[in-house]
Amino acid sequence: MARNNGNWPPAYQRIQGTIRERIEKGHLKPGDAVDSERELAKIHHVSLMTARHALGELQREGLVERRRGAGTFVAPPKIHFNKLTSLSEEMASRGLSARSRLLSTTIVDNANDIAARLALPATSRLLVVERVRQAANEPFALETCYLPADEFADTSKAPLERGSLFAFLEREHGIELAHADEEIDATAADPRTAELLAIPRGAPVLRIRQVIHSSQGKAILYVQGLYRSDRHTLRIRRFR
Amino acid sequence: MARNNGNWPPAYQRIQGTIRERIEKGHLKPGDAVDSERELAKIHHVSLMTARHALGELQREGLVERRRGAGTFVAPPKIHFNKLTSLSEEMASRGLSARSRLLSTTIVDNANDIAARLALPATSRLLVVERVRQAANEPFALETCYLPADEFADTSKAPLERGSLFAFLEREHGIELAHADEEIDATAADPRTAELLAIPRGAPVLRIRQVIHSSQGKAILYVQGLYRSDRHTLRIRRFR
DNA sequence: GGCTTTATCTGCTCTATAGCAGAATAGCTG
DNA sequence: CAGCTATTCTGCTATAGAGCAGATAAAGCC
Numbered sequence: 001m002a003r004n005n006g007n008w009p010p011a012y013q014r015i016q017g018t019i020r021e022r023i024e025k026g027h028l029k030p031g032d033a034v035d036s037e038r039e040l041a042k043i044h045h046v047s048l049m050t051a052r053h054a055l056g057e058l059q060r061e062g063l064v065e066r067r068r069g070a071g072t073f074v075a076p077p078k079i080h081f082n083k084l085t086s087l088s089e090e091m092a093s094r095g096l097s098a099r100s101r102l103l104s105t106t107i108v109d110n111a112n113d114i115a116a117r118l119a120l121p122a123t124s125r126l127l128v129v130e131r132v133r134q135a136a137n138e139p140f141a142l143e144t145c146y147l148p149a150d151e152f153a154d155t156s157k158a159p160l161e162r163g164s165l166f167a168f169l170e171r172e173h174g175i176e177l178a179h180a181d182e183e184i185d186a187t188a189a190d191p192r193t194a195e196l197l198a199i200p201r202g203a204p205v206l207r208i209r210q211v212i213h214s215s216q217g218k219a220i221l222y223v224q225g226l227y228r229s230d231r232h233t234l235r236i237r238r239f240r
Numbered sequence: 241m242a243r244n245n246g247n248w249p250p251a252y253q254r255i256q257g258t259i260r261e262r263i264e265k266g267h268l269k270p271g272d273a274v275d276s277e278r279e280l281a282k283i284h285h286v287s288l289m290t291a292r293h294a295l296g297e298l299q300r301e302g303l304v305e306r307r308r309g310a311g312t313f314v315a316p317p318k319i320h321f322n323k324l325t326s327l328s329e330e331m332a333s334r335g336l337s338a339r340s341r342l343l344s345t346t347i348v349d350n351a352n353d354i355a356a357r358l359a360l361p362a363t364s365r366l367l368v369v370e371r372v373r374q375a376a377n378e379p380f381a382l383e384t385c386y387l388p389a390d391e392f393a394d395t396s397k398a399p400l401e402r403g404s405l406f407a408f409l410e411r412e413h414g415i416e417l418a419h420a421d422e423e424i425d426a427t428a429a430d431p432r433t434a435e436l437l438a439i440p441r442g443a444p445v446l447r448i449r450q451v452i453h454s455s456q457g458k459a460i461l462y463v464q465g466l467y468r469s470d471r472h473t474l475r476i477r478r479f480r
Numbered sequence: 481g482g483c484t485t486t487a488t489c490t491g492c493t494c495t496a497t498a499g500c501a502g503a504a505t506a507g508c509t510g
Numbered sequence: 511c512a513g514c515t516a517t518t519c520t521g522c523t524a525t526a527g528a529g530c531a532g533a534t535a536a537a538g539c540c
Contacts, residue, residue: 010523036490047525049289052491060300068491069533081421082322084478179479181321186426186444186469204426204444210478229426236476238324238450239419250493276520287495292521308521309503 011046015054023063023074034064034072081237084180084212087133087141088164096135098164103130103196105156107149114146117211118219125149129160132196139197140231147221169220178215184208184234189226197228204229251286255294263303263314274304274312321477324420324452327373327381328404336375338404340383343370343436345396347389354386357451358459365389369400372436379437380471387461409460418455424448424474429466437468444469 008014019035022028035043040051055072058064066072091098105127112122120126127149133141145165147155151173158168169175187207194201206227214220248254259275262268275283280291295312298304306312331338345367352362360366367389373381385405387395391413398408409415427447434441446467454460 012523037492038490048527050524053523055491066491067533068531069489071490071533079421082476082478084480177480179477182476182478183473184424184446184476185473186446186467188444202442204428206424206426206446227426233423233425236322236422236424236478237419238322238422238476240324240417252493277522278520288497290494293493295521306521307503308501309519311503311520 011044012050012054012057015040015044015046015051016058019054019058020063028074030074030076032074034074036071079235081235084177086164086166087143089166091135099134099137100161101132101134101139102161103132105129105160111146114222117222118146118148120148127152127155129155129165131160135231138231140228142193142196142226144224145221146223165221175220176215177220178213178217180210180212182208182210186229187226193226197226199228199230206232206234208234251284252290252294252297255280255284255286255291256298259294259298260303268314270314270316272314274314276311319477321475324417326404326406327383329406331375339374339377340401341372341374341379342401343372345369345400351386354462357462358386358388360388367392367395369395369405371400375471378471380468382433382436382466384464385461386463405461415460416455417460418453418457420450420452422448422450426469427466433466437466439468439470446472446474448474 009017019028028034034055037048037051037055040046040054041048044051055064055066059066059072062075062078064072065075085093088098107125107127109123109125111126111128115122115124115126118124118126125148126146129145129147131143131145132139133143152169154172155165155168158165158172160168166177170177185207186204188202189197189199189205191201193205194203197205199205206229208223208225208227210223210225211219212221212223249257259268268274274295277288277291277295280286280294281288284291295304295306299306299312302315302318304312305315325333328338347365347367349363349365351366351368355362355364355366358364358366365388366386369385369387371383371385372379373383392409394412395405395408398405398412400408406417410417425447426444428442429437429439429445431441433445434443437445439445446469448463448465448467450463450465451459452461452463
């Protein structure tokens with residue numbers, strides 16, 4: 001008996017909403033008990049299964065923990081591992097402002113290895129954007145982005161010195177970025193990199209090469225980042 | 241009416257089992273339709289909700305896709321990114337044999353920073369196992385494991401030169417390893433590391449430090465790995 | 481005080497059923 | 511033939527209950 005002729009969100013989502021709100025507003029702190037299944041069912045005038053459904057999803061999201069016999073509790077705030085964020089976004093979330101120094105925007109048609117990674121013909125025209133990322137006026141990463149020149153020609157006019165390339169693509173092109181496949185290793189800084197990052201030649205840098213895909217599964221751009229190892233560690237979580 | 245007085249696994253898990261089996265044995269291929277909720281309910285003599293529960297979990301695991309109005313279908317085989325595997329396992333999956341040279345197994349009580357990461361008192365006794373990992377008789381990683389000495393005293397007698405530490409812990413201690421929180425950066429090889437890995441001093445190495453947790457969320461061991469960057473790249477996938 | 485039992489709380493599995501909404505298809509119509 | 515319609519699939523939301531099993535706190539006992 002799904003009594004939802006109007007166009008409300010389903011009941012279990014509304015229940016989730018009330019719980020999320022109380023957690024986000026700080027009324028419920030990590031470790032606090034959340035209403036039990038049976039309580040929720042009574043309060044919201046739904047059946048037990050519906051209340052369970054609501055809590056089950058919150059659990060899978062990692063917002064709450066459920067212990068049989070004990071109850072449902074607000075989970076400790078989780079660090080967002082493995083999250084694909086642009087550097088601009090990452091900095092912003094820590095209250096730092098991300099500045100970039102735009103080194104060059106060029107168009108090449110001989111980057112066949114990179115074209116291949118983007119699933120494009122070998123001689124496709126690619127827009128190459130090279131930036132030095134800095135925080136507190138100190139450079140900490142050298143980033144080179146490659147994207148299809150024809151499709152994203154206007155990117156060269158984007159405010160790449162300030163803004164996020166991610167945000168630009170999502171806003172101006174309506175692209176929903178979904179995931180990145182990355183290769184991570186260490187290299188020694190070549191002379192040019194060393195100078196740009198203000199580190200000694202040959203100093204170890206963390207190299208992250210990523211192919212970023214849209215939610216439709218299409219490869220959108222290729223990014224190589226060289227990170228000063230004294231300013232950057234990558235945090236991820238892996239599951240068995 | 242949970243009619244499970246015996247000690248069977250729950251009905252929804254048995255249903256999952258039959259579906260998993262058919263997929264693994266190749267009777268069902270990617271894209272093939274799986275029995276619908278109502279069919280499953282009839283076949284297994286359970287209610288619709290129970291059949292749904294079974295399919296719901298398989299969907300979350302990524303094994304099947306469900307399209308309203310259309311049906312439930314076997315999902316395309318997914319690549320397992322971000323999977324926590326021991327080096328032994330990783331090598332084995334590529335048909336290579338992982339050898340290790342055991343450098344030392346000692347017990348320390350002054351590794352307070354590492355004890356802290358394992359959520360132990362600062363002066364806890366820790367068993368330290370240092371190994372050089374090699375493939376094709378060439379060293380490619382220097383790995384240092386720290387685990388609570390009291391709980392895992394017998395580890396020093398484990399066949400660490402051949403076998404996997406993961407397998408040992410899971411088999412002998414019944415521990416289910418679940419996930420690792422990792423910090424990844426680049427460093428320069430110090431003289432000792434350089435010699436053990438047969439690379440020049442100061443050469444860049446990929447450093448991976450991981451705290452490995454059991455499925456109960458308990459921190460089990462801490463591992464620092466130093467990887468020759470010319471022999472190893474880490475592959476992960478990140479989501480937005 | 482410390483120990484054990486018991487009642488009661490919690491989440492988990494499950495039933496049998498209902499109506500809703502999207503997708504596919506079989507059939508009809510111009 | 512192409513285009514619409516109605517039927518029949520599918521999964522999704524929801525009900526109103528039941529008994530089971532683990533955790534916890536209260537009650538009883540030594």
